[in-house]
Amino acid sequence: MANTELKSDNLFEMMKAHLASDAGKELTKKIGLVYQINIAPKKIGFDEVSYIVDLKKGEVTKGKYEGGKPDAIFSFKDDDFMKVATGKMNPQIAFMRGAMKIKGSLSAAQKFTPDIFPKPAKM
Amino acid sequence: MSMRELVTGGAACAVPGSSSSSSNPLGAFANALIGSSSKTQGVLKEIPNAAAASPHAQFYPHADDPVAALPGSELDRPFLQSNPQGSEFIRGFRTADANGLADAWEEIQRQPHFDRVYEGATPAPPIQPSLDGPPQRVLSSFLHSFVDSSRSGIPLHPTPLPLLGLSQGDKQCIRDRSSIMARHIFADKSEEFINAQVNALLSSLEIENDIHARGPMPGRFRELEDYWNESQGVLKPGAHAADGWVTEFSQNRPHHGDLEAWAHSFEQKHGAGGWASEFEQMDIRSNLALSFLFFPLLSRALSSLYVHEQAQLTSVDQMRGGNIESLAAIQQTRMLAHTLSQNSDPKFQNSKFLQFVSKMSRGELIIDDNQVKPASENWATEYQQQYNGGASWADEFVHDEASRDLVFRGPDHWAIEFGAERLQQESVDDQWVNEFSKLHADDWAEEFGHQVGERALGDSSSDNWANSYDEFLNEQLVAKQRSDASRGVYVFSDMNPYVGHQNPLKEGQELFRKGLLSEAVLALEAEVMKNPENAEGWRLLGITHAENDDDQQAIAAMMRAQEADPTNLEVLLALGVSHTNELEQTAALKYLYGWLRHHPKYGTLAPPELANSLYYADVARLFNEAAQMSPEDADVHIVLGVLYNLSREYDKAIASFKTALKLKPNDYSLWNKLGATQANSVQSADAILAYQQALDLKPNYVRAWANMGISYANQGMYEESIRYYVRALAMNPKADNAWQYLRISLSCVSRNDMVEACDSRNLELLQKEFPL
Secondary structure, three states: OOOOOOHHHHHHHHHHHHHHOHHHHHHHHHOOOEEEEEEEOOOOOOOOEEEEEEOOOOEEEEOOOOOOOOOEEEEEEHHHHHHHHOOOOOHHHHHHHOOEEEEEOHHHHHOOOHHHOOOOOOO | OOHHHHHHOOOOOOOOOOOOOOOOHHHHHHHHHHOOHHHHHHHHOOOOHHHHHOHHHHHOHHHHHHHHOOOOHHHOOOOOOOHHHHHHHHHHHHOOOHHHHHHHHHHHHHOOHHHHHHOOOOOOOOOOOOOOOOHHHHHHHHHHHHHHHHHHOOOOOOOOOOOOOOOHHHHHHHHHHHHHHHHHHOOOOOHHHHHHHHHHHHHHOOOOOOOHHHOOOOHHHHHHHHHHHHHHHHHOOOOOOOOHHHHHHHHOOOOOOOOOHHHHHHHHHHOOOOHHHHHHHOOHHHHHHHHHHOOOHHHHHHHOOOOOHHHHHHHHHHHHOOOHHHHHHHHHHHHHHHHHHOOOOHHHHOOHHHHHHHHHHOOOEEEOOOOEEEHHHHHHHHHHHHHOOOOOHHHHHHHHHHHHOOOOOOOOHHHHHHHOOOOOHHHHHHHHHHHHHHHOHHHHHHHHHHHHHOOOOOHHHHHHHHHHHHHHHHHHHHHHHHOOHHHOOOOOOOOOOOOOOOOHHHHHHHHHHHOOHHHHHHHHHHHHHHOOOOHHHHHHHHHHHHHOOOHHHHHHHHHHHHHHOOOOHHHHHHHHHHHHHOOOHHHHHHHHHHHHHHOOOOHHHOOHHHHHOOOHHHHHHHHHHHHHHOOOOHHHHHHHHHHHHHOOOHHHHHHHHHHHHHHOOOOHHHHHHHHHHHHHOOOHHHHHHHHHHHHHHOOOOHHHHHHHHHHHHHOOOHHHHHHHHHHHHHHOOOOHHHHHHHHHHHHHOOOHHHHHHHHOOOHHHHHHHOOO
């Protein structure tokens, strides 16, 4: 059992497998960027957990990026990240509302769309 | 173009090129108030701090207190540190810009705006002041006839009135305001006519008129300067009690009661049911006219920066309530709008995004936690509903009260509150403050403005942003309805035909069996409305929602079922599954453990003390023991499968579900669970086979259709996924997840035409385009 309570953990775990699939390989071809995503349980900037979504290599790793600078760094609350990843909230709107903070290149951030995340199926 | 747009220099005024004024005298006026646009441009580069350079912040000098109390306020600009700009501002009035200001003023005078307010309203009541009765009635009808005379253009004749006993203060108030107001309501008339009208009014009321003594229009700048001086006075250290015009406003009132100030002050003077009640019964035209009459000119110019003219009463009240944050947000958006307007891409210029930002900057839209709401239109509508003859205020209020259970925190909240005469004034204010503190205007204005300035956005990206705004606006419609369900409150459908049905539970069970899920929901809702303690009604309602792919409603219903029957195993399992779907581990674990504890056979396995500190490993161990105890019990394997999903041990979960399926091969929901597990472990091809099994057993299983779509989408087969989503939505148009996923898939195949259909929820068109 994961030791955290983040909903986002599930999604990143799913994404690890997803990126290995054919659809995931398409994504790396299409985007080819490295994102760091910081997830905070309650408030952005506090107790953040970082994930690297490397859409160059097609990898998802926990922890800060080592080996340079990611193309863009996003910060979310857990709930807001889930909303963005499942299409409930559009990234631009999240940004507008302050639910998503961006550092780095905005043009790289533009490619950060909900379709890079696999959708969880429901039992 | 409304006057406010002109005054505030909205998008239409801020087009590139027309930097300052010449073509637009009102723009000049606005610039005189706001600061020249070139100054604004310079300021933009240094947001947030330089925002204080905008002189009109001067008018809200005590704003720093509430702002400072808010989280994130360290990002807010200082309000009080711009005295140099302030003096520049006042100098602008006295010297260079004086002509421009005068021109602008003349232009305002000519605006047909107020006439338009009169048009399209109900036919004029007869201009027959009844000149007897109690004094306040006489005064009321006399003032009405003054206002009405503007429409007909009939000169008002001095009329002998009975003794009204107006105090010196009343007289002064009426004199000052009527001379200002007359220039609005008689905007199309000559100066002589206006003076004659005012004189007639004043002499009838035995008020000494000094208008002539002051020359033709001495009141204009005197007013402005008075307000300025007052606000300057307030700016002096230690004297930041209230903003200038608000102080002035308050001083005009004998008591500091709540707003509708003028009406209330009359009520206080002349007794309840006097003019104040008259005031409420008047149609909206006179109401507006009279409210203008008694609100200072400058306050109108300023408050119209963020609230529509029609919202005068509220705007003043809101200001007084300390909602300065809204102005901060608007200030930011105005600057953003200006930067954006410098982008020469015509697509961008016409985009709804820019319009949106402009609207924000003018305060027509404000952002709530989940929704954008039109600040003024909403309000104006409410207002009209309240005051326009037919729909009585009482009905409106009763209706609002009734719906308050459902729409607990909706955006029209404050409008309702206003209708309720601010009984809960404070909470409304808090709400505003919260809304705007959530906006983080500084943040995004800074970042976005910066990036736009650097042209970091390519051509296509401005389209992206523009599109996202269309999206955003559409989302809001849905968000409003769904926000309650997301908080675990069951939301009943409107207009339920099964209410009054003899046996809605039986009907609901029958419909559920036939697979008519959305119909079954209605029947079952009728049942639980009739018998709120019927656990079976709630349980089946929850199951139906889950199969209909609406988890929020499913959880809400199941919670009610659990309240009614805390030990029902099916309910506990369903709650465990739903929370697992929502990735809520703690809650899911609690219910699954509850299942074990309340099970007649396995309850002994579960030590009650464990319930307080549940660890996944313990629970999984207990369930494994149970499975060994009776390997023939499919239910244990099902719960185990759910548990393994929770820990993402998908292979084990798949094995458990397959074991259960050997025991229960016709359980369609079990096939779906297997499929979902396979899909989440990226075995989409297997998942599709499992879903197909489920659909063979239950063709109307919306969840399975939607899951099919997800599986195709996760494999990058967006075209296929669209067909399945559309199919699911055809069976349940309320399945929000499916709408969201459909939209993603549509954008992935670049079907922007169909994205529009998706946003407008045009199922017919989508079904035609994407048949299965």
